[in-house]
Amino acid sequence: MPFVKKTPRPDRSRKKKEPVWISPVRRIERVAAAGRVCAIAFMDGPCMLPAMPDRFRGKPLTLVLAETLERYGAKGTFAVVGDTSGNYPDRPGRAGSPAWNGAAWDHFPDFGQDKLGGVVHCPELVSRLLAGGHEIASHGYAHIPFGWSPPLYGPRRYQPDLEGVMTDLRRLHKVMEDGWRYPMRLSSPPRGVDNIKGGFSSYDAYALMGYQYLAAGFDGAGRAPMASREAEVGAVWQPMERLLLEDPDAFRGQIIFQKDGFNMARRSPIAGGLDKQLQLLTDHGYQVVTVSELLEQAPFRDVPADSGHGRAARRLLGLGWCPAFQDNALRPEAALTRGELAMMAFGWETVRRRVELVRSGRAPFRDMGPRDPYAAAAALAVETGAMAAPGGRFRPGAPVSPVELAQFCSTRLGRTPPLGGWESISHGEFFLLIVELLGG
Numbered sequence: 001m002p003f004v005k006k007t008p009r010p011d012r013s014r015k016k017k018e019p020v021w022i023s024p025v026r027r028i029e030r031v032a033a034a035g036r037v038c039a040i041a042f043m044d045g046p047c048m049l050p051a052m053p054d055r056f057r058g059k060p061l062t063l064v065l066a067e068t069l070e071r072y073g074a075k076g077t078f079a080v081v082g083d084t085s086g087n088y089p090d091r092p093g094r095a096g097s098p099a100w101n102g103a104a105w106d107h108f109p110d111f112g113q114d115k116l117g118g119v120v121h122c123p124e125l126v127s128r129l130l131a132g133g134h135e136i137a138s139h140g141y142a143h144i145p146f147g148w149s150p151p152l153y154g155p156r157r158y159q160p161d162l163e164g165v166m167t168d169l170r171r172l173h174k175v176m177e178d179g180w181r182y183p184m185r186l187s188s189p190p191r192g193v194d195n196i197k198g199g200f201s202s203y204d205a206y207a208l209m210g211y212q213y214l215a216a217g218f219d220g221a222g223r224a225p226m227a228s229r230e231a232e233v234g235a236v237w238q239p240m241e242r243l244l245l246e247d248p249d250a251f252r253g254q255i256i257f258q259k260d261g262f263n264m265a266r267r268s269p270i271a272g273g274l275d276k277q278l279q280l281l282t283d284h285g286y287q288v289v290t291v292s293e294l295l296e297q298a299p300f301r302d303v304p305a306d307s308g309h310g311r312a313a314r315r316l317l318g319l320g321w322c323p324a325f326q327d328n329a330l331r332p333e334a335a336l337t338r339g340e341l342a343m344m345a346f347g348w349e350t351v352r353r354r355v356e357l358v359r360s361g362r363a364p365f366r367d368m369g370p371r372d373p374y375a376a377a378a379a380l381a382v383e384t385g386a387m388a389a390p391g392g393r394f395r396p397g398a399p400v401s402p403v404e405l406a407q408f409c410s411t412r413l414g415r416t417p418p419l420g421g422w423e424s425i426s427h428g429e430f431f432l433l434i435v436e437l438l439g440g
């Protein structure tokens, strides 16, 4: 059964746009914060090796970062790995290249030094981070990319399938649960690869884990090597200074990407540049909080939390609905389609079912293939009587009609909205209506 496109005809006059879907997992890159508040995500740690060059008398790099943050009352989000010592046999790749720390696998903090990095080998650093009020997020137990992608060349290894990804994620989750009773809520895929063999993506894996997708809107330049350490340290804070000069609100709601480890030239410019970054942010009135705290203040990308639509969508989020698209935008003006309605209401409940559908390869409806992101939610919506699919057609791209909405609300919520005379209802109007039906 071929994948059935929901858009009737491609518009060739415009640039092809990637479709975005309503999703339980939201990619958190930047949020619509009300004030000057932002977050910093530190990737690939923890790291017991000292900063390079070491100007901190041998202190572990992660501890240097934590102490620097704390001098400014700032909280970091550390996306950690578990242990990369199982990623052998391997050989070191070319220095200064993306394979600097291993030709086939990643090794943190460095090739042959796996025992000085990761949560498993650095429990005291994890305890220290938590004691400082910082957040721990998952970056995969062994930092193995979820699937193949073009930048993964030659001998580079990746996870064979969704099962491999899940085993790895559950392993790190369990380490944090068992060791610290700490439930991780955010995750970032190793090397940013989303694709998982078999028709899946990181969004499926994170939905199964109950995670949100940690991303970043501003790259802190901690990875690419430059001519000198001085140039690298400058690259950490100078672009920030320029941006703040142009627009003091440039970092409002932003997540800044940093490296808790070495760049491809085996230097750690972040150890020198973080202080300057925090000084700039503090001088401009910013508060640096964890990503979870940032989300608490402003859950969505495009709509402020204190607006009518923002408040209603947050309420739905709290009730286990999926009001946002996978890019964390609400798009309150967009017309609500049938597929989106099913996904908003049944998204979290149908995470496993979607995996089964994709694996079975069987189309649930005549106009929806098994890989359609809304297929499982649509199937459950029809089974529960909340929606109908006459003639075996679900029509996922069709706007929701007043009669369909009434049927949906009376079945799903036990309450019936007044029948309007509209032709389509927007996402924003829908949020307000549902919240009103639920009693404010």
Ligand SMILES: [Zn+2]
Residues within 6 Å of the ligand: 043, 044, 139, 143, 190, 191
């Ligand atoms: Zn990484």
